[in-house]
Amino acid sequence: MSVPILYTLRQCPYAIRARLSLTLAELEFEQRDIDLRQKPAEMLDITQKGTVPLLVLENGDYIDESLEIMIWALNKNDPHNLLLSHTPHFFPEMLSLIARNDHKYISALEHYKADARYHNPEVPIYRKLCESFLTDLENRLSNHQYLMTDTLSLADYAILPFIRQFSHIERQWFRQSSYPNIKQWLSSLYQDPIFSKVMKKYPLWDNGRSTVTNKYNDLIMTN
Template sequence: MLIPKNTIYPILYSLRNCPYAMRARLAIFKSKQQVELRDVVLSNKPQAMLIASPKGTVPILVFESEKGSETLKVIDESLDIMLWALQTNDPDNLLGQSSMPNGESLQNMLSSIATFDTEFKTDLEKYKCAKRYHEDNLLEYRQACEAHIQTIEKRLQQHTYIMSNEESLVDIALLPFIRQFARVERQWYLQAPYPNLRQWLNNYLQSPMFSKVMTKYPLWLEANDRIILG
């Protein structure tokens, strides 16, 4: 959606297939917030993006400077962007502010995400590299990933979503990485003993929400139009 030039929104620097940027976009979409989306490529990082966050990785959310201040407000961690969006507006109760069936708290959710982000993500990168470079330790790294996938499969045997029968922050935070896992060895994955995980993932991948979040836009540096997400 194009927006008038004089309308001011927070600016989200994003990369379409980056899992961290993807989960930030998912949370923004779920929260019904509106941001100006700037799709970039990391081989040609915009100067404005590097000024906002010198580490130069996406996602980066930039707010207009407050009156009289030269300092930009910047959020440059994907989970922090998710929390900003959902703490501003959480119509689906993804943060569990209302009581959750299993008594899960936000702290429990953040703990689950942190474990996944540190342990599973490391194993996933090794698994992807082993497949890409035809290394002989592919099975070893796949099995390391499966230790985490099996935990999620067991949870999904008990309820519709990862934490309970209600969708939560954990689902949309883990979704982009599980999507990557499913794509490494596609044929193996389709026959692997994880039917509940496949159903959970397919429900997301086939949803209108995912299609909108994954819409391909022109790169910001190559286009004159401003794009709104949300």
């Protein structure tokens, strides 16, 4: 294996995290888009967990947690200083904010998404639970351009896919909601060419066919 291999799913927010970090770190990797209903045997041979993202390293080791992939990639190369290495006291705060996203907000988000899909009456309850986290982000963004400072950080990219998901559940409601700073934050990140690159749609990987090689931020389709 000459480069790491990433098994991914285009719309999965955890997988978006992984693609963002590997691309922002300007690391070369092979991207394999899969269908979770037909998981490749090659992927299950590595781990029976069967979830994405799954990053298989050159030495055969693997990482199957999205935040761990992000930190691994940025420790390899961090040209945009997303770990805020010049102000190391921010790192624990970033991890704390991401932990709130991962362990509290996402649970409410999953309920909200399911209730909205099936038109359950609990929609406003779980939306309100999500909003307690969004209110914190809105306040942060009133003090600086991004979640930690006026420059982008790991926290922005780790949380982005899940706020994006929230905004898509009830699009009309979100458009009319009073989160101007979050909307501006989302818009600025969406306009970044890197986001377009990681969200580009590719054919599903099929045992060596439809492979995407990401080389230093330049995605190339190979067959």
